[in-house]
Amino acid sequence: MKDYSRCLFGNVRSRNAPAVPLVCMILALMLAVPAGASLSESVKQMLIQSGYKPSNVGVLVRDMTNDSVLIALNAEEPFIPASVQKLVTASAAIDLLGIDYRFQTKVFAGGAFDRDSGTIQGDLYVRGGGDPGFLAERLWLFVQHITHQGVRAIKGDLVLDDCFFSDNVSGPGFSEDKSSRAYEAPTAALSASFNTVAVHVAPGSSVGSPVHVRPFPSIRGVKIVSTALTTAADKPSGIQVKTEEMDGRTAILVYGGMSIDAKPRYVYRKVWQTWENFGWVLQALFDECGIVLEGRVRRACVPDSVKASGPLYEFTSKPLTEFIGHMFKYSSNFAAEMVFRTIDAEKGTGKGTWKGAGDVIRKWWKAQDLPGAIPAANGSGMGNRNRLSPAQAVALLTREWRAKTTAPDFVSALSVAGVDGTLERRFGSSRLKGIVRAKTGTLNNYGVGNLAGFVLLPDRTLVFAVLINNSGPDQYRHWETHQRILELSVPSPKKKRAGSRAAGPRDRGTATKRDQ
Structure with a gap:
């Protein structure tokens, strides 16, 4: 079996933990070669029997207790990650923006504001900060807070400033046809x-x-x-x-x-409009909440002269962890691209572009000593422009697991097998139900069916990536393949002998409620 010590562990930097000495890693891997080689061959034969071309499947399963590789197949080969790419986006965002980062939406008065009458003698500006969480109830709360400032009438226009991001609303990998699928929704600083x-x-x-x-x-x-x-x-x-x-x-x-x-x-x-749609919703809520708008809705950046007087009100989003949950459990492309563009707006060119965000993330990846290089074409994994190897995915997940201050947020955001998110209807009859936490990745056009995450056993934790880029079998077959590979990695619990004591949770090889 190939030595994956450098590509997986090497000098990868954890946020909170020092790098484990490389010599210890190599020794552990050498000791694990026979079992790993046997399991890897079993996986290869299983794939052939199931109609897969083995070269179209990449697998890496590692036991983090002793850093041993259990299964490795094409582990360093690049694959289309699909939504597994969201793991990269989230990890970079945690580092670059901060786990408690909050998106700011600011309201400015473009003219004199008479608090007694509640009248703004001019325009009302709303400057977006890329908040992915402006659902109907949050927008209603936003308008309520504007009324709490005393605003009752706007003599001028409602001016929407979405200059935090560039004008392009669809990123690389998103189709340019007339698709109206919700997962291809556009992104803008006001959405x-x-x-x-x-x-x-x-x-x-x-x-x-x-x-x-x-x-x-x-x-x-x-x-x-x-x-x-x-x-x-x-x-x-x-x-x-x-x-x-x-x-x-x-x-x-x-x-x-x-x-x-x-x-x-x-x-x-x-919807096909971004700032316009935001404005239409605000207009409806203004009517409902008793704010009279005499002008029209238009788009412009807030002038420096208006900024100088300071905001009338600042609306703060929920923390970044909320949107990582959207990205992981519900595989929200929208949330991923909003976070991705924010990385460039805050830490790159300041323009919220896809190219700028990709540049920032590639530099970040290299700075963490993560293996190889990645394209980071977009934040969601849409299309075929991203690439990620099983070794890279496992290295990233290992790093997150060892980051003591942020690991709980990262791991809890992942879907739980047979319980919630994109894994709710999977692993239901498997002994892995409730103990696998992972990110799915699906692109039917390219035969992509991926899964990467953790198996949380009572006495150890496995980290894994199974990346399938094979157009033959359908997605249900991919799901079965993920399950079979992981079940090979976790031996069946021994049957209880007659007359022996009842097995506790740790004897059964399943997680306790607390462990889940």
Whole structure:
């Protein structure tokens, strides 16, 4: 078996722990070679029997208790990581921005503010800071706080400043077609509701009647174009929902049929405008909260002369850990790209560009003595422009595990097998349920089905990366392969002998509730 001591451990810097001497690592790996070689060959044969080309699969499983490699297959080969790339983005953000980093949205008065009457004699500026968490309830709270400052009327315009990021709203790896999928939503320094719209569809009261279509949030910038009709109960629902850009607005197109006995549901699609959408939502909330806007909504950077007087109000986001949870458990591309661009805005060019963020992260990667080099083309792993080897993923995860002050936040943000997030419906019948914490990565167009994370055993912890870039088997087969490889790494618990004492949690080889 190849010696992975340098590419995995070497001089990798932990935030809180000194590097483990390299000679100890090598010795541990030498002692582990026979078992690892045997398991690796078993994995290779299993892949062949399952219809995989072994060269399209990379695996590395390591026991962090003794730094032994259990399985290694193509461990140093680069693979398309898909959403496993979010591990890189999160780790870099924790280091560069800080675990408790908070996004700031500032409100400025562009004219004299009479607190007695609540009137601003000029424009009201809102300067975005890349907050990924402006959902409907947070936007409502934001407007409530503006009213708490005494604002009741704006004689000028509502001016939206999204200059914290560059004008480009779609990064490398995102399709340039007319896709309206929510996971391809644009990003901007002022973004509302993940730049998506929830479209509620429900059958009409009788066969042949129109399907009820209601967008949430309900704003003036969204247009509904629906030809969908209610069909008989014995006909399957074939309703289709998509969005398109139409005359500067987002049009919701609904067509097909919906069975009369079908349950109402939400369909999530992206909006095609960013700052405009933010403005439409604010206008609706201004109306609801009693703020009169006499002017229009427009886009501009806050002038230095207005900044000089200081903000009227500052709205602070939830901490970075909240959005790492979105990135890991729900694989939010939107959150990942917002964090990615913020890295450049704060620590790079100051323009919030994808290129700038990639440059910063590549320098950060090298500074941590992590193995090799990475493209870091975007923050989410969309498309085929990123590359990551199993060895690189495991080195990164090992570093995070050993970072005492931030490891709890990082590990708890990962999905738990059979419990939540993108792993909720996986490992349900496996002994690994509840003890695997990992990040998934899926790109059907490229046959990508990846998993990287930890196996939390009572007496030890395994760190692993299984990267599959194989277009043959489908995703369900990839899921089965992940599970089989990890189960090979964790021997089955011994059966209890007749008359012996009942086995406790640690004897059964499963985690206690506290360990989970």
